[in-house]
Amino acid sequence: MGNDKDWSKIYNDWRDLYEEWSYKDHQAFYNEIERDWPSQVQCDLGYFAPFLVKAIEIPEIRVLELGGWKGDIAQLLLASPLGKRIKSWANYDICPAILDKQVCKDPRYHVRVPDNWFWETTIPDDYDLFFCSHTVEHLSRDHVKELLSKLDSLRSLRYIYLETPLPLSCTNNQWKDYRGSHKLQIGWVQLRTLIEAHKWIPLYLATIPGTFGAIRLDPPGIS
Numbered sequence: 631m632g633n634d635k636d637w638s639k640i641y642n643d644w645r646d647l648y649e650e651w652s653y654k655d656h657q658a659f660y661n662e663i664e665r666d667w668p669s670q671v672q673c674d675l676g677y678f679a680p681f682l683v684k685a686i687e688i689p690e691i692r693v694l695e696l697g698g699w700k701g702d703i704a705q706l707l708l709a710s711p712l713g714k715r716i717k718s719w720a721n722y723d724i725c726p727a728i729l730d731k732q733v734c735k736d737p738r739y740h741v742r743v744p745d746n747w748f749w750e751t752t753i754p755d756d757y758d759l760f761f762c763s764h765t766v767e768h769l770s771r772d773h774v775k776e777l778l779s780k781l782d783s784l785r786s787l788r789y790i791y792l793e794t795p796l797p798l799s800c801t802n803n804q805w806k807d808y809r810g811s812h813k814l815q816i817g818w819v820q821l822r823t824l825i826e827a828h829k830w831i832p833l834y835l836a837t838i839p840g841t842f843g844a845i846r847l848d849p850p851g852i853s
Contacts, residue, residue: 637809638808663811668731677834678793691759692757693761694784694787696748697765701733703763713736718738721741722743747773757787759787766814771814774821791842822842828846
């Protein structure tokens with residue numbers, strides 16, 4: 631599937647037009663990706679498990695996920711021994727095509743495809759952990775800043791967990807000819823600096839760049 635298309639050019643064109651496109655345009659693009667490349671699952675339990683077990687003190691965790699696609703990661707985690715500590719799991723995704731193709735059937739899980747960008751959407755303020763695996767690299771630097779500001783507004787959030795395959799350090803990566811919808815122009819060092827500027831304190835960093843677990847001791851605006 632998708633092998634008869636020049637995906638390098640398709641992705642390059644998408645990157646060039648990213649800022650010009652509407653949210654609906656981006657949704658249509660991800661519908662096309664789902665049609666030709668339906669499997670999009672990335673998460674390393676070997677990194678997430680130590681963070682969940684050692685760092686998070688909440689006994690029943692309410693998870694807010696961005697970019698969970700068809701719920702594969704949620705299914706994996708909810709069905710594992712770690713899942714006993716998860717009270718609920720909400721997956722917000724951009725792609726309408728995944729709504730009727732969910733693999734996670736756990737009653738604690740639900741998926742939503744909002745009509746606007748996540749940071750422009752009203753999100754219930756009743757989550758403990760923001761979980762985002764292999765998603766932020768698909769956003770622009772400005773959109774990552776808007777995402778972090780949105781997380782600031784969710785005062786119940788205490789933890790975040792990110793996995794993202796970025797270069798160690800860069801400020802203007804164009805991902806030229808990369809066969810995937812990677813857009814984020816900055817590297818891991820710069821992303822971590824952005825996150826920490828929003829008062830997230832690292833609790834867990836993998837031995838290789840790309841995994842970040844953090845706690846927010848006080849919600850923004852509370853001293």
